[in-house]
Amino acid sequence: xxxxxxxxxxxxxxxxxxxxxxxxxxxxxxxxxxxxxxxxxxxxxxxxxxxxxxxxxxxxxxxxxxxxxxxxxxxxxxxxxxxxxxxxxxxxxxxxxxxxxxxxxxxxxxxxxxxxxxxxxxxxxxxxxxxxxxxxxxxxxxxxxxxxxxxxxxxxxxxxxxxxxxxxxxxxxxxxxxxxxxxxxxxxxxxxxxxxxxxxxxxxxxxxxxxxxxxxxxxxxxxxxxxxxxxxxxxxxxxxxxxxxxxxxxxxxxxxxxxxxxxxxxxxxxxxxxxxxxxxxxxxxxxxxxxxxxxxxxxxxxxxxxxxxxxxxxxxxxxxxxxxxxxxxxxxxxxxxxxxxxxxxxxxxxxxxxxxxxxxxxxxxxxxxxxxxxxxxxxxxxxxxxxxxxxxxxxxxxxxxxxxxxxxxxxxxxxxxxxxxxxxxxxxxxxxxxxxxxxxxxxxxxxxxxxxxxxxxxxxxxxxxxxxxxxxxxxxxxxxxxxxxxxxxxxxxxxxxxxxxxxxxxxxxxxxxxxxxxxxxxxxxxxxxxxxxxxxxxxxxxxxxxxxxxxxxxxxxxxxxxxxxxxxxxxxxxxxxxxxxxxxxxxxxxxxxxxxxxxxxxxxxxxxxxxxxxxxxxxxxxxxxxxxxxxxxxxxxxxxxxxxxxxxxxxxxxxxxxxxxxxxxxxxxxxxxxxxxxxxxxxxxxxxxxxxxxxxxxxxxxxxxxxxxxxxxxxxxxxxxxxxxxxxxxxxxxxxxxxxxxxxxxxxxxxxxxxxxxxxxxxxxxxxxxxxxxxxxxxxxxxxxxxxxxxxxxxxxxxxxxxxxxxxxxxxxxxxxxxxxxxxxxxxxxxxxxxx
Numbered sequence: 001x002x003x004x005x006x007x008x009x010x011x012x013x014x015x016x017x018x019x020x021x022x023x024x025x026x027x028x029x030x031x032x033x034x035x036x037x038x039x040x041x042x043x044x045x046x047x048x049x050x051x052x053x054x055x056x057x058x059x060x061x062x063x064x065x066x067x068x069x070x071x072x073x074x075x076x077x078x079x080x081x082x083x084x085x086x087x088x089x090x091x092x093x094x095x096x097x098x099x100x101x102x103x104x105x106x107x108x109x110x111x112x113x114x115x116x117x118x119x120x121x122x123x124x125x126x127x128x129x130x131x132x133x134x135x136x137x138x139x140x141x142x143x144x145x146x147x148x149x150x151x152x153x154x155x156x157x158x159x160x161x162x163x164x165x166x167x168x169x170x171x172x173x174x175x176x177x178x179x180x181x182x183x184x185x186x187x188x189x190x191x192x193x194x195x196x197x198x199x200x201x202x203x204x205x206x207x208x209x210x211x212x213x214x215x216x217x218x219x220x221x222x223x224x225x226x227x228x229x230x231x232x233x234x235x236x237x238x239x240x241x242x243x244x245x246x247x248x249x250x251x252x253x254x255x256x257x258x259x260x261x262x263x264x265x266x267x268x269x270x271x272x273x274x275x276x277x278x279x280x281x282x283x284x285x286x287x288x289x290x291x292x293x294x295x296x297x298x299x300x301x302x303x304x305x306x307x308x309x310x311x312x313x314x315x316x317x318x319x320x321x322x323x324x325x326x327x328x329x330x331x332x333x334x335x336x337x338x339x340x341x342x343x344x345x346x347x348x349x350x351x352x353x354x355x356x357x358x359x360x361x362x363x364x365x366x367x368x369x370x371x372x373x374x375x376x377x378x379x380x381x382x383x384x385x386x387x388x389x390x391x392x393x394x395x396x397x398x399x400x401x402x403x404x405x406x407x408x409x410x411x412x413x414x415x416x417x418x419x420x421x422x423x424x425x426x427x428x429x430x431x432x433x434x435x436x437x438x439x440x441x442x443x444x445x446x447x448x449x450x451x452x453x454x455x456x457x458x459x460x461x462x463x464x465x466x467x468x469x470x471x472x473x474x475x476x477x478x479x480x481x482x483x484x485x486x487x488x489x490x491x492x493x494x495x496x497x498x499x500x501x502x503x504x505x506x507x508x509x510x511x512x513x514x515x516x517x518x519x520x521x522x523x524x525x526x527x528x529x530x531x532x533x534x535x536x537x538x539x540x541x542x543x544x545x546x547x548x549x550x551x552x553x554x555x556x557x558x559x560x561x562x563x564x565x566x567x568x569x570x571x572x573x574x575x576x577x578x579x580x581x582x583x584x585x586x587x588x589x590x591x592x593x594x595x596x597x598x599x600x601x602x603x604x605x606x607x608x609x610x611x612x613x614x615x616x617x618x619x620x621x622x623x624x625x626x627x628x629x630x631x632x633x634x635x636x637x638x639x640x641x642x643x644x645x646x647x648x649x650x651x652x653x654x655x656x657x658x659x660x661x662x663x664x665x666x667x668x669x670x671x672x673x674x675x676x677x678x679x680x681x682x683x684x685x686x687x688x689x690x691x692x693x694x695x696x697x698x699x700x701x702x703x704x705x706x707x708x709x710x711x712x713x714x715x716x717x718x719x720x721x722x723x724x725x726x727x728x729x730x731x732x733x734x735x736x737x738x739x740x741x742x743x744x745x746x747x748x749x750x751x752x753x754x755x756x757x758x759x760x761x762x763x764x765x766x767x768x769x770x771x772x773x774x775x776x777x778x779x780x781x782x783x784x785x786x787x788x789x790x791x792x793x794x795x796x797x798x799x800x801x802x803x804x805x806x807x808x809x810x811x812x813x814x815x816x817x818x819x820x821x822x823x824x825x826x827x828x829x830x831x832x833x834x835x836x
């Protein structure tokens with residue numbers, strides 16, 4: 001068997017080929033260009049209303065007003081396109097991160113790259129669970145098999161052999177490992193020729209999207225009815241169909257909740273990018289809203305809680321246990337040579353598994369000058385581990401005249417079964433295994449056997465006459481940040497459960513060190529003996545699941561779901577995919593995880609780090625809290641717009657707002673929501689609150705009432721100010737300008753009040769952060785322009801007020817902040833709102 005490791009292409013040559021032949025893509029995805037976004041924006045109801053108002057002004061002979069409105073159309077369109085492009089860039093970055101991966105050999109070293117960066121001539125390392133990124137020829141194969149059903153329709157896996165067989169883009173490796181040389185990429189692959197894509201995942205509507213959609217539809221229907229009624233009322237009270245229609249359009253622009261779905265997309269897309277900065281990739285945006293509902297977090301031990309840096313810590317042969325740390329520079333005693341020899345023979349030749357790498361490193365250090373290493377032997381057959389037998393064996397052939405040698409490693413109980421140990425032997429092995437496991441070591445047993453020459457070797461491991469060799473204890477240090485992260489989960493009301501294939505005592509030792517409750521342990525064997533109802537009741541007190549097979553992870557997830565828990569589950573293997581898909585939030589390991597696990601998961605850890613999961617949950621709660629506050633603000637801002645469009649007409653007062661004024665306010669609302677609220681850091685106690693229940697609405701009644709109260713207070717203040725200005729004999733155009741100042745400044749004050757459910761006086765950071773300063777500052781500058789610059793003010797039907805009156809109106813607007821805070825304090829006293 002050829003075991004030579006190829007050097008592959010150089011990085012420079014790969015770059016030249018990619019520049020010449022393009023990326024490894026089946027075709028340009030349907031990504032939104034600037035033109036496409038512009039066309040979508042133009043079709044928005046708000047722009048249609050603006051264009052309709054401009055047409056009415058033209059019909060009334062007011063071309064000047066129509067041109068100004070058209071200018072606002074261009075400005076708002078530009079702002080909307082910039083916001084949409086920002087969202088699209090965030091999604092584009094996520095798409096690049098979530099593309100299929102490839103382990104390529106460049107300059108003689110393995111490198112993990114995006115599948116789109118693979119070029120013709122690359123040498124790729126293939127492993128079980130990977131999705132093949134390109135077409136190519138198999139160079140090496142160790143029991144390699146691929147599922148090619150997406151190309152051929154055949155469900156049976158196809159065995160792949162070196163030199164003669166090919167593998168194809170998009171197919172899934174279901175067994176073994178190997179090397180391939182890429183011969184075709186992109187549209188030149190078999191998959192590209194038949195015009196299929198590697199992945200088509202349709203985004204399912206989430207409860208949050210449905211809720212926002214229903215709220216938007218209801219407000220839109222109410223708005224249509226009110227607008228028609230207003231137009232008719234205007235015609236009846238004041239005459240003039242055109243003016244009535246213009247009043248109706250003004251109200252429609254004020255009540256139309258077009259921001260709601262936009263806010264949802266912006267927050268989730270930019271939120272996913274923030275989560276990606278924590279090295280967590282969001283493959284499905286809907287998972288963001290579920291993060292704050294998580295009640296149970298099921299995690300692997302190895303590589304998630306621990307560092308996945310295995311090192312041989314102890315060797316046990318006979319009655320003796322050797323502590324490796326005591327060796328120092330001394331030679332390894334002869335009695336342990338055979339144990340290490342067969343541990344290496346039971347591992348892969350060029351392993352990727354950290355445990356097998358630890359065996360190879362240790363053997364290189366202590367057996368290099370002995371006869372116990374066999375680089376000239378060839379691997380003749382592999383016997384894989386199975387749920388029924390947690391052991392794997394390798395059959396090696398040395399000289400043709402010599403019998404084959406079999407090396408096996410696995411769980412101590414599985415090796416004891418293979419070796420048919422008597423009761424005394426089992427008790428001795430169990431004592432040693434438990435002593436090592438109590439120290440948090442992963443314990444493996446090693447066995448050996450011989451077999452006759454020829455190709456007629458046994459089909460199953462049990463048919464060999466195995467002899468027990470000894471035990472190996474491997475240390476995998478706990479990640480230093482894990483205890484604090486587990487404690488943070490506990491404070492947040494999230495129960496952390498460890499699921500591992502390790503010995504129960506090993507699992508308990510690591511769980512205790514991590515701060516996970518390890519008092520109650522349930523083994524895979526015990527789990528298998530329970531029905532669904534018993535599982536749901538037993539797991540209520542279980543903190544550690546040990547000796548669990550990947551298939552049993554699904555049973556655990558289903559049992560937690562049956563109890564009403566919202567479950568997040570980590571996994572990395574092919575067999576983990578059902579559990580990851582079943583969990584409310586499937587979390588795949590990015591480094592050691594398979595493509596199958598990644599495709600089934602909602603989140604992917606780019607660094608296999610438990611603390612990253614906790615950071616993602618924290619950000620998920622923050623995103624939801626910020627989204628809620630943004631909608632509270634948006635709804636509150638629209639109330640005075642509606643009020644000032646309707647109430648002056650009912651009370652016989654001159655009309656205040658025209659379409660151009662609504663257009664100006666739209667320029668204030670969108671940046672406030674997408675810039676200020678999305679960038680909020682969130683409350684300090686977000687992770688000190690219990691998880692949000694799935695039934696909790698995005699805008700519960702108390703938040704809805706709070707929003708309407710804030711909007712009503714703004715409306716009342718503006719109307720009272722308008723009436724006072726008119727009573728004092730202020731010119732109508734001046735009074736309109738002053739009320740507009742009050743309204744815009746009050747809306748700016750709303751940003752400060754709505755950014756948190758806590759009153760300003762109870763929290764720090766209530767002042768001008770960078771985002772708030774930018775939005776508020778630019779709003780006030782624009783307000784000063786439209787009310788103090790005569791040429792611009794005239795376009796808004798304003799007359800420039802005196803500096804004293806303008807300052808008075810400004811102070812009235814600022815004063816609304818005190819009213820908002822009083823209302824918030826009173827409402828909080830009656831009901832403490834939730835944010836996460």
